[in-house]
Amino acid sequence: MDEINAWLKQIAHNYLLIVIAAVLFFVFKALIGFYTYRHYDKKLMTLIQKVDTLLEEKNKQE
Secondary structure, eight states, rough: OOOHHHHHHHHHHHSHHHHHHHHHHHHHHHHHHHHHHHHHHHHHHHEEEEEEEEHHHHHHHO
């Protein structure tokens, strides 16, 4: 345990931890953005299909 603490103290003075934290932050941010995009893209496709269906029904009535 003391060896791990000594190693962490050495790294803490370096910018390595900051770089790792920044990379992890942007990876998680990208994943959240990707899943959000997929969610709203599915909703948009559903909306587009409904509009197309309504336009087809309108054209049949005319």
